[in-house]
Amino acid sequence: MANARRHAAWEYFGEELKRRREDAGITQAELGHRVFVSGGYIGQFEQAIRKPQLDVAQRIDEVLQTGGFFERLWKKLIKEQGFADYFEHVAELERRAVKICDFEPAVIPGLLQTTAYSRALMRTANPLATDEYIEEMVRFRSNRGLILEDATRPMYWAVLHESVLRVAVGGPAVMADQLDRVARMAREHKILVQVVPFSAGSYPFMGKMMKLMEFEDAPPTVYTEGVRSGTLLDDPAVVKRVREEYDLLRAVALPPETSLTLIESAAEDYRRCASTT
Numbered sequence: 001m002a003n004a005r006r007h008a009a010w011e012y013f014g015e016e017l018k019r020r021r022e023d024a025g026i027t028q029a030e031l032g033h034r035v036f037v038s039g040g041y042i043g044q045f046e047q048a049i050r051k052p053q054l055d056v057a058q059r060i061d062e063v064l065q066t067g068g069f070f071e072r073l074w075k076k077l078i079k080e081q082g083f084a085d086y087f088e089h090v091a092e093l094e095r096r097a098v099k100i101c102d103f104e105p106a107v108i109p110g111l112l113q114t115t116a117y118s119r120a121l122m123r124t125a126n127p128l129a130t131d132e133y134i135e136e137m138v139r140f141r142s143n144r145g146l147i148l149e150d151a152t153r154p155m156y157w158a159v160l161h162e163s164v165l166r167v168a169v170g171g172p173a174v175m176a177d178q179l180d181r182v183a184r185m186a187r188e189h190k191i192l193v194q195v196v197p198f199s200a201g202s203y204p205f206m207g208k209m210m211k212l213m214e215f216e217d218a219p220p221t222v223y224t225e226g227v228r229s230g231t232l233l234d235d236p237a238v239v240k241r242v243r244e245e246y247d248l249l250r251a252v253a254l255p256p257e258t259s260l261t262l263i264e265s266a267a268e269d270y271r272r273c274a275s276t277t
Helices: 002-023 028-035 039-046 054-064 069-079 085-096 115-125 131-148 162-166 172-187 236-252 256-275
Strands: 099-104 155-161 192-196 210-214 221-226 229-233
Touching: 002 039, 002 054, 002 069, 028 039, 028 054, 054 069, 085 131, 085 210, 085 221, 085 229, 099 236, 115 131, 115 172, 155 162, 155 236, 162 192, 162 256, 172 192, 172 256, 192 236, 192 256, 210 236, 221 236, 229 236
Parallel strands: 099 155, 155 192
Antiparallel strands: 099 210, 210 221, 221 229
């Protein structure tokens, strides 16, 4: 029900965009050119297929002279998605990306998490929160992961440190299911996954998560995260350096098939442990 309401709200955004654009006598192609996206994207905004970035909404306001209407509506709709302030834009960028490269040194990436795994992480971080709050946060995270099940999904490449496989978040049964999901998605060719083994020693991005996103019509962006904070980096020189480091990271990781064998072996170990408790 909540998802339907949010979609209806974005449909309203699109309807208003179309109405005000047509009232101004501007075509989709013309508006797209003036706000630095394609005319096709304007059409997708109007049909609520895609959601614009904040800066695009702001430029639409400028071109259509709508007094900040679309900026205010965008902020309201994004806020209702339930993400932390520093992550709102990242969640939107994930939906627009044609390629996503994740590195996680400690946990399964959010886009790959099962609900049980997410729930265990959320509860650990919020021990006094209500069950309703936890379930809402889990739902938001699960919804993010749907982009990898879609026919138009981005190319997704995850590199995990072996410690991600060895820390039993939620217990053995939860971990078995979580690692099974990662392996299944890789076997179904929906994702690529590699593991940096303990034996690799030091490695690029040591101890730091990193998300590199590439787009059809915008420069690539890097996202990094700290304690209750996140940073988007789009300086071309910085992004180029991160890409180089990610290539080095993949070089020290196990090959995909060997990584999958390790993941499936860890899942089986957890399954045996769960069956004896």
